[in-house]
Every structure is written in C-alpha cells, then in structure tokens.
Amino acid sequence: xxxxxxxxxxxxxxxxxxxxxxxxxxxxxxxxxxxxxxxxxxxxxxxxxxxxxxxxxxxxxxxxxxxxxxxxxxxxxxxxxxxxxxxxxxxxxxxxxxxxxxxxxxxxxxxxxxxxxxxxxxxxxxxxxxxxxxxxxxxxxxxxxxxxxxxxxxxxxxxxxxxxxxxxxxxxxxxxxxxxxxxxxxxxxxxxxxxxxxxxxxxxxxxxxxxxxxxxxxxxxxxxxxxxxxxxxxxxxxxxx
Amino acid sequence: xxxxxxxxxxxxxxxxxxxxxxxxxxxxxxxxxxxxxxxxxxxxxxxxxxxxxxxxxxxxxxxxxxxxxxxxxxxxxxxxxxxxxxxxxxxxxxxxxxxxxxxxxxxxxxxxxxxxxxxxxxxxxxxxxxxxxxxxxxxxxxxxxxxxxxxxxxxxxxxxxxxxxxxxxxxxxxxxxxxxxxxxxxxxxxxxxxxxxxxxxxxxxxxxxxxxxxxxxxxxxxxxxxxxxxxxxxxxxxxxx
Numbered sequence: 001x002x003x004x005x006x007x008x009x010x011x012x013x014x015x016x017x018x019x020x021x022x023x024x025x026x027x028x029x030x031x032x033x034x035x036x037x038x039x040x041x042x043x044x045x046x047x048x049x050x051x052x053x054x055x056x057x058x059x060x061x062x063x064x065x066x067x068x069x070x071x072x073x074x075x076x077x078x079x080x081x082x083x084x085x086x087x088x089x090x091x092x093x094x095x096x097x098x099x100x101x102x103x104x105x106x107x108x109x110x111x112x113x114x115x116x117x118x119x120x121x122x123x124x125x126x127x128x129x130x131x132x133x134x135x136x137x138x139x140x141x142x143x144x145x146x147x148x149x150x151x152x153x154x155x156x157x158x159x160x161x162x163x164x165x166x167x168x169x170x171x172x173x174x175x176x177x178x179x180x181x182x183x184x185x186x187x188x189x190x191x192x193x194x195x196x197x198x199x200x201x202x203x204x205x206x207x208x209x210x211x212x213x214x215x216x217x218x219x220x221x222x223x224x225x226x227x228x229x230x231x232x233x234x235x236x237x238x239x240x241x
Numbered sequence: 242x243x244x245x246x247x248x249x250x251x252x253x254x255x256x257x258x259x260x261x262x263x264x265x266x267x268x269x270x271x272x273x274x275x276x277x278x279x280x281x282x283x284x285x286x287x288x289x290x291x292x293x294x295x296x297x298x299x300x301x302x303x304x305x306x307x308x309x310x311x312x313x314x315x316x317x318x319x320x321x322x323x324x325x326x327x328x329x330x331x332x333x334x335x336x337x338x339x340x341x342x343x344x345x346x347x348x349x350x351x352x353x354x355x356x357x358x359x360x361x362x363x364x365x366x367x368x369x370x371x372x373x374x375x376x377x378x379x380x381x382x383x384x385x386x387x388x389x390x391x392x393x394x395x396x397x398x399x400x401x402x403x404x405x406x407x408x409x410x411x412x413x414x415x416x417x418x419x420x421x422x423x424x425x426x427x428x429x430x431x432x433x434x435x436x437x438x439x440x441x442x443x444x445x446x447x448x449x450x451x452x453x454x455x456x457x458x459x460x461x462x463x464x465x466x467x468x469x470x471x472x473x474x475x476x477x478x479x480x481x482x
Contacts, residue, residue, distance in 0.1 A: 068309045070351060073358035102354030105394045109350040110311060113343030117314035137394045145393050149386040153346045153378045 007033040016052030020126030025192030042071015104137035115163035128169035182222035211235025248274040257293030261367030266433030283312015285446040345378035356404035369410035423463035452476025
C-alpha cells in the first residue's frame with residue numbers, strides 16, 4: 001500500500017468522516033496510490049483532521065492538510081460559534097445552516113490543483129445522495145459542470161490527461177431512502193476495511209460525538225441498520241438499551 | 242468611497258498588479274462597495290500583497306488576504322525557487338512555466354465563497370486577452386463554464402441571486418496585438434486613477450521590478466505606447482535613454 005512507482009495516482013478529499021474515509025478505502029482497493037487532502041477551513045470540529053490523519057495512515061496514503069480560512073467569511077453554523085448546529089432533522093430541498101458558502105467548490109479546486117501538480121488521474125469525492133438532498137454543491141449536475149470546467153481550466157485538461165472527478169458513493173447506491181443509502185455506505189466501509197470507530201462525522205467540536213446533531217443521527221441510524229450498533233455513539237447506544 | 246450602506250457590493254480579486262488594480266478602479270467608479278481579495282499562495286513576489294493593500298486603501302476598498310498554499314504543490318516558476326522565470330517572451334498557444342496549476346480556479350472559488358457570504362452581486366477579475374493567449378484558465382470559455390458551475394454551486398445561485406463573474410478588461414479591448422491591448426489597459430488605469438507606480442507586475446521577488454521578465458517587458462512596452470515612459474521600470478528607461 002505504499003506510494004509505489006508506476007501505480008496510477010489519485011487525490012482523495014478526506015474530511016475524516018465516514019463517507020470520505022470509505023471512498024479512500026475504495027480508491028486504495030482499486031489500486032490507486034492515494035494522496036489524501038484535508039482542509040483546516042475554520043471548522044469547529046477540527047478533531048476530524050486528526051481522525052483523517054489516522055485513516056490516511058491506516059490505508060497507507062500520503063496525507064496533506066491545507067489551510068484555507070473560508071470560515072472567516074461567516075454564514076455557517078459549522079464555523080460560526082454564535083450559530084446553533086441543528087438537531088431536528090434534515091428536510092429535502094431546504095439548505096441547512098451547516099452549509100458553508102462555496103466550500104465544495106473551493107475544496108475541489110484545490111484537489112484539482114494538487115492532481116495536476118502530482119499528475120493524478122482522479123480526484124475522489126465522498127459526495128453522495130444523502131448530502132445532495134440539502135447541499136447544492138453535492139448534486140450530480142454540479143459535479144458534471146465542474147468536470148466541464150476542469151477540462152477547460154488546466155494545462156493537463158487541455159492536453160487530454162486532466163483529472164476525472166469521481167464520486168463512487170453517488171454512483172453506487174440505488175437505495176430509496178436516505179437511511180438506506182447511508183446503511184449501504186456503512187456496508188461498503190466495512191467491506192473495504194474502514195476503521196469506522198476512528199472516523200468523525202459529528203458537527204460539534206467535543207471530545208466525543210454528540211449523538212444528537214443531524215450528522216450523528218443519520219450515521220447512528222445507518223450503523224444500526226447495517227447491523228453494527230456497537231459502532232454507534234454512546235448516546236444512541238443508551239437509547240437502544 | 243467608504244463602504245456605505247445600501248450600495249451594491251462586489252468582490253474584486255486583487256493581485257496588486259496593473260490589471261486587477263485597474264479593475265478595482267473600474268468597479269469603484271461604477272458604484273460598487275468593493276472588498277478586494279488577495280492570496281498568499283506561496284508566490285516568490287509577496288511584495289505584490291503590500292502593493293495590493295496600498296491600492297485597496299487608495300480606492301477606499303476593504304482588503305482581505307487569504308492564505309492558501311497551493312504553491313507547496315510545486316510545478317510553477319512563480320512558486321518554485323529552483324525554476325527559472327522566463328525573460329524571452331511569450332508565445333501564443335504555449336503555456337509558460339509561470340503557470341500555477343489550477344490557481345485561477347482556486348482563487349475564483351474563494352471569491353465566490355466570499356461573495357455569497359457578504360451578499361455581493363459580482364466577482365470582478367483582471368483576466369484579459371494578454372493572459373489568455375498563454376494561460377488556459379484565463380480564456381472566455383473557461384469563465385463561461387465557471388459561471389455555469391457557480392450558478393449550480395451556491396445557495397445564492399439556486400435562489401437566482403448568485404454572483405456574476407465579471408472580467409471588464411476581457412470585454413473592453415478590441416486591440417489586435419497584445420502590446421496594444423496592454424496599452425489600452427494602461428489608458429483605462431490612468432482614466433480611473435490607478436496609482437500605477439504602486440502596482441506590482443514583476444514575476445521576481447526583488448526590491449524593485451526586474452524589467453526583464455515577460456511581465457515587466459509587456460508592461461513597460463504598454464506604458465511607453467500609452468505615452469507614460471516615466472512610469473516604466475528603471476531598466477526600460479535606461480534602454481530608452
């Protein structure tokens with residue numbers, strides 16, 4: 001699993017959460033020498049960066065952390081301490097307050113820049129159907145438009161060897177509900193050997209996951225559905241008991 | 242020229258060079274309350290950031306500097322001290338070694354993020370025809386693709402009030418040669434009151450502009466053509482004498 005010469009290369013955007021960690025595992029399984037890329041963007045939950053480092057090391061991937069303080073622009077509950085992280089569920093078509101203006105556009109741009117510099121074939125993303133019911137910058141038409149831009153934007157793209165944006169979780173699932181989609185992701189995570197207990201999905205910045213924010217709730221439900229309640233938060237386990 | 246309430250707002254990507262300083266002047270002239278945005282991205286010529294601050298203050302614009310070290314990815318003479326900055330002219334269709342992988346894509350993404358956070362109508366860019374003969378991420382079709390992405394990417398875009406990417410220098414000029422295009426930009430700079438002597442275009446990181454890199458040479462030629470040889474580099478003035 002080392003960065004052997006001659007292996008095809010990929011950049012994997014790695015938040016340290018369940019989804020992107022699963023995608024890293026899938027990319028490694030598919031034979032890519034991976035550089036995992038994380039961002040310190042002003043998020044309150046920087047614990048995810050330590051978890052990302054651990055997950056990257058687990059999969060033998062190089063890990064880079066880039067500082068880009070778009071959180072200082074304000075406007076999101078993920079970066080603004082004065083805003084409340086929601087705990088009352090997500091609603092289709094409504095953009096939640098945890099939306100960070102332009103975050104994915106910035107992160108993918110940096111991923112493409114790194115991909116061009118290290119001659120990587122793909123930029124892997126954890127984007128999936130659970131996200132794109134709420135966040136505009138997670139939908140398939142958004143990704144397609146980004147691919148068009150990327151092919152025009154880069155020296156590599158002009159030369160026909162530009163990086164391909166790849167969101168395997170968006171392609172993978174045919175599940176009908178968000179809960180089932182997330183459970184499918186958990187099953188894939190288990191299949192590729194993700195250290196699920198290391199991954200961090202919580203929107204809050206505490207010592208352990210809160211168990212009540214929307215992200216924790218969706219994840220706990222999926223873990224239980226996939227037959228692994230032992231990996232759920234302490235909060236969810238107390239509810240089950 | 243203060244950030245008066247009720248004024249329409251704009252983000253202006255400001256490198257501190259002649260082109261982006263001119264665009265800031267045009268945006269202020271057109272009645273926008275401007276936030277100028279500069280980047281510390283690992284460039285060897287960080288003097289441009291000081292110049293950007295001075296130009297922003299001159300026009301009464303707020304100034305923000307964002308750290309994003311894409312220069313650490315390597316691959317460009319602008320950020321890699323071991324590479325040589327070219328001094329032998331630019332060639333149409335050939336991407337110069339001063340190209341920074343994905344730089345404009347990253348900068349525009351951050352500009353759009355800020356625009357959404359502060360509810361700005363436009364993101365102004367200094368991109369023009371002199372650049373896009375060489376850099377892929379300066380061409381009109383690139384900008385059009387970015388607008389499509391931006392409208393899909395953001396909460397504001399979905400709500401029909403997304404920021405419009407605006408490159409007035411690309412629209413302005415009908416000149417037939419690069420030298421004439423750049424001279425037109427100089428004339429516009431003079432018309433909107435850009436402190437040209439403050440702006441920094443040199444690719445090198447010295448105390449004063451080198452006068453021999455491609456950027457200095459194009460600028461000097463334009464200043465002379467526009468009847469302001471007094472604003473050219475010391476090197477160009479010595480050549481003239």
